[in-house]
Amino acid sequence: MWVDVALPLPLENLFTYKVPEKFCKEIGLGKIVTVPLGNRFSRGVVVKEVQELPPKLENSNIKEVHEILSLDSAISKIYLDLTFWIKEQYACSWGEALTLIPSFNIEKRGLSRKKSTTLAETLVEDVLGKEPRLSLTEEQNSALEPIQQAIMNGIHENFLLFGVTASGKTEIYLRAISKALAQGKSAIFLVPEISLCSAFWDILRKRFGEQVGLWHSQMSFNERNRILKEIKEKKINILLGARSALFVPMERLGLIILDEEHDFSYKQEEKPRYHAREAALKLGELIQGVVILGSATPSLESFYRALKKEFHLLELTKRVPSSRVPQLYLADRRTHSKNLAIFSPELLQAISKAILRREQVILALNRRGFSTFLLCVLCGFVWKCSNCNLAFVFHREEGEEEGRLRCHYCFEEKPMPKVCFNCTGESLFLGGFGTQKIVQELKKNFSFARILRLDRDTARKKKVSLETYKTFKEESADILVGTQMVVQGFDFPGVRLVGIVDADTALHHPDFRASERTFQWIIQASGRAGRNPEGGEVIVQTALPDHYTLQTAISQNYRAFYEKEIEFRKSLFYPPFSKLVLFRIQSSKKKDLVIAEAERLKELLVPFKGEEFQILGPGPSSREILRKQNRWQILVKCGNKESLQKVIKAGQSFQTKSGIKIVIDVDPYDVL
Template sequence: MKYKQSQRQEVQFTEEQEAAVQTFWQDYSRGVRTTYLVHGVTGSGKTEVYMEMIGRVVKAGRQAIVLIPEIALTYQTVLRFYGRFGDRVSILNSRLSAGERYDQIERIRRGEVDVMIGPRSALFAPFPDLGLIVIDEEHEPAYKSEKAPRYHARETALARAKMEGASVVLGSATPSLEAFYQCRNGRYTLLKLKNRAASQSLPDVYTVDMREELKHGNRSILSDRLKEMITERLWKKEQVMLFLNRRGYAGFVSCRSCGHVVKCPHCDVSLSAHRNGKMVCHYCGYEQPSIKKCPECGSGYIGGFKAGTQQIEDLVKQTFPGSRVLRMDLDTTKVKNGHERILSAFSNEEADILIGTQMIVKGHDFPNVTLVGVLAADLSLYSNDYQSAERTFQLLSQASGRAGRGKKRGEVVIQTYSPEHYSIRMAARQDYEGFYEEEMKYRQLMGYPPVDQLLAVWMTGSAEEHLKKAALYLKEFAARINRGGRLSVIGPSAPYVSKVSDQYRQILYIKSEAYRCLIEAKNLMEQYIEMNTGFDSLRIQFDFNPINTS
C-alpha cells in the first residue's frame, strides 16, 4: 500500500510534551538506556511525542520500531508517520501477503528503512542498529501471543532493547497495571501528559443506573437519557458513537432488578452459565445449578445478556427513523478493506450514528463526534477473569476519549447495573490513579499479577476422562514439589470453552510471589510429563501471566 507524503507542519509542543521529550533525550544523549511510560489522557498528543523521540534517534543514525495494535493501525495513524519520515517508513500488518512482507524485510536489509510500524510481529524487524522501541496502547491484550510461543511483546521488547542498547517507550491513556506497578517501583520512568494537546476539555461523563430504568418501566437497552441526547445530536447535525462492551463476555448471570452478579465463593470471579443447567467457575471448577430467582432480592429478572450489535442497529433505526446508521463488528468487517470503508464513511459524515464493539474505540479521531454511549458496561466487568475490572476501566476510558476531540464539547453516557463499582466510578471521573489504588488492593488480597505471578497450564486431549485424570496427576505432582509452601495450586477445571475441534480442554493455575519459583515448577513438570507415557496423547502448554483464560 502506497501513502502520499504530506507537507509536514511545524508542531507546537505543549509544556508537558516538551518535558517528556527532553527527559527522554537527556537520558539518551548521556548513554542511559531505560524504559519510559508515557501516561497521557486521550487526545494528549502521545503520537507527536513518539515521533519527536524517533526523529532524534534516527538523526543520530539508529533505527526505531513502533508497535501498534492491529485494530488501531489505521490509515489515519500511518499517514502521520509518513508525513514525518517519508519513504524511510515500512509497514507490516496481517493483510500483507508473504511476498509483500518479504519485500519489506529486504528493504530493511538494504538500509532503506529507519522506522518499522506494525503489530506484535514487527518487533523482530532485523535492524542493524536499533535505538528505540515504542509500544503504543501498551495495555492492549493483543500484545500477548495466544499461540506458542506465548510471548508478550512488552517483555520481549525489553529483552531485545537490553541486548541491543536501545530504549523502550510505552504509551497509554490507561496503562496496564503491570507497567504502572513498575513505575511505582522505580523500574520505569513515568512521563505524564495530563491535558489534551489542543486544550480541549475532557468530555462530561454521565452514569445511568439501568436498574432505575427498569423500575420506571423502560426495558430497552437505550436509557431515556441516552435517547434524549441522541435526538439532540441528530438535530444539531453532530455524530454519535454507540459502543457495546462485549469484550470478555462469557455468559455471566446478573439480576436486572438489583444488579447482583452470581460469583464463585472461592475465587471472586463470576460463574458462567452453561447449557447443561449449571453455573461453573473456570478457575477452580466450582459449580452449582442455574437459578431462576435472584438470591439477593428475589426478582425473576435474572439471566444472561443476549443483545448484539445487529439487534441494537435495528432498535436504533426503529427509535430514530431517518437517521443514517453504520455498524462495525466482525460481520461487517470480514470483507477486504471493511474497516477502512466504514471508518472513512463515518469520517466523511456519511452517517450520523456508528454502532460497534471495541474496534470502534481504538485511536480513531472524529471531530464531529460529540456523544458516546456505552451500552452494558457490565458485560466485561463480570467476565470470569481476574482482570475484568481493569479491562472494563480501560475500555470505558478509551470509549469516553472518542467524544469532544474537535472544537465542540463532548459528552458520554455510561449505562450500567453497577454504578457503585470502582471501575465504573473511576472511568467516569477519568481517574486512572484512583482506579489503580483500588484494583491493586484486590490483586494483593487475591494474589494476582502484578503482585504475585501466575502460571497457567493448558491441557488438551481427545479423551475427556483421560484428560481429567492426567490433570489431577499434574496437580498432585505440583503439590509434591511445593517445598516451603511457595506455590499455590488452583484447579484443574474446564475453561469456558471446554471443547474445540473435538479436543477437550483443562486448565491448572499455579501462583507464586517469585517468578523464578514458577520457572522451576514448569521445568520440573516438563520432566515429569516426559517421563510418564500417560501424557503422550495430550498437548500441554505453559503460559505465564495469561491474558485470556477462556
C-alpha cells in the same frame, strides 16, 4: 566440524549435524540452513558450533547440513539471545521462537505477486491531514528531557509515559525519534493492532519522509522483502507496525516505542505465546537502548513497576490547549421488570439529538458481546465466587432444567438461585445481547437512520468491512454499532456521541482483569468522542452506577482506580504479585480421558505448592468443547521466578497420552 541446529518443532532438544567441508568457511552462528529430518528436509538456525562430539553421539550416523540459505546474512547474536529468552520465558522451543524472525520465514514460500486490499491497508492509505510541528507545553518538555538525555548518552532506560488522552504523547514520540536519528540510531514504533497504524503513518511520513517503513502480517512476501532490503541499505530507519515488527532486524536500533502499552493485543495467543511489551523491554536491554511505553491507562503491571522505580515514570496530566475534554455520564439501565432495558432514556435522547444535528454516533459493546453473569435488577447484586471475587458464569448442561453457576478460575459451583441473596428480590437478570440485537432495537426507534455494524463477524468479510469503514468515514451513515474495536484507533471526526451500551457485561466477565479492561475501554471511548473540535460526550449504560471502576472512569481518575484495583490483586495473589501459567489439556478423545490427564498433571505440580505457589483446578474450560475438542485446564500462580521456571519445566516434561495435547500459556490474557 559439527553444529547444533534449532528446528521449528515443539521439542526442547537441539539437533546436531556435520558440516561438509564446502560449507566450513560460510557456516556460523545465526546462519539459516536446511537439514535432513527423517525422510524430508527442514529449515533451521545454527545456534552453536560443536568442535567435539559428546560421547553419546560419537558412534552415531550424524547427517550433514544440506544447504546454507542467504550466505550473505545471518540472524544476529542479539536476536539469537532474544529468541532464547522467549524460549525460556514462554514455554516454547528455541526453533519455534526463531520463527518470529522474518529472515527465517521470508524465503520459505514463493513470493506472492497477488495483492489484495484489506481494511488495514485502507486505513493506512486513509491518513490524517498534515499537522505542523507543534510547540511543547511545560509538561511535555519535562517529560521529553530525560528521554533525550538517555538517547544522547547511549544509556539503557525504560520509560513509562503516562499521559491523559490528548495530552501530546505523540509529539514526544516524534521528538524522541528525531533525537535517535540524530545520534545515528534507528527506531521501532509499535502499535497493538494493524488497523491502528493509520493513526501514525501520515504523521511519521510527513515528519521523517521516505525513511519510514511499515511492517505487518498482512503484507505480501514481495513487500516484506523490499522492506528488509531497504532496512539493510539504511533507507528505512523508522519501522512502524504491530507486534511482529519488533523482530525485524533494524540497523543500529536505539529506540523502541510501544503506544497503548496496556493493550492486550500485544500478547500473542498462538505459539510462541510471547508478550510484545516484555519482549521489547528485553530487546531494549540487549541493544542497551531506550524503551518508551505510552498509555493514558497503563497496565496495572507497568504502573506498579514504575512506582517501584523499575521504570522511569513520566506524567502528562493536562490535555493540549487545542483539545476539549469530552463529557462522560453514567446512565442507569435498571427497571422494575425482570429484564434490563437495552437503551436508557438518556442514551435514546442523546442519539435522537445527535442525528437531528447531523452528527454521527458510535455504539459499542464488550468485545465478546455476550456473557451470562447473574444480576439482581433491584439492588445490583452480582453473584461472585467467594474464592476469587469474580463473577460466576451460568452453565446449563444438556438435560438440565435449572442450570448452575460456575467460577472459571477455581471451578467452585453454586445452584441457580430463585431470589436475590442480598435483598430477597425476584428480579434476577441473566443473559446479554450482541450487536445484531442492538441494530434491531435501533431500527425500531430510529427507522429513518442509516445504521452500520462492524464486529468480528463482519470484519471477516473484507469487502463488507471496507465498505462499512469508508461509508462511515465519509459521513454517509448516522450510527455505527460494533464491538470494542470501533472505539480503538478509528478516527471519525463526525462523531460527537459514543455510547457504551452494556458496561456490565465487560465489568463482570469472569476474568481478574475485567475491571481494568472496562476502565480502559471507557477511557478509549472518550478519546473517540473527543476528536470533534466542538467536543463530545460518552454515555455509559450500567445497572451498577456505584461500582468503583465506573465512577473512576467517568471522573477519568486513573490513580484512584489503580489504588482500588491493586488492593484486589494483592489480596488474591494476582499479577503483578504473581505470574500465571495456564495449562490446558485438550483432545477429541472421551472427556474422562482428558480429565484423567488433567488430574495426572496436577499430581506432578502439587509438590511445588506453598505460599508462593497456588494451583486452581483442574476444571473445564469456559468453552469446554471447542472444535470437537474436550478441554480442561489448571491455572497456577507463581510468586517468584524460581517457582515459575520449575512449573514451566514440569509442564514441558509432562508426557501426555496419545491423542491428547497440552497447551502451556505463560502470562495468559484469556484463561477461558
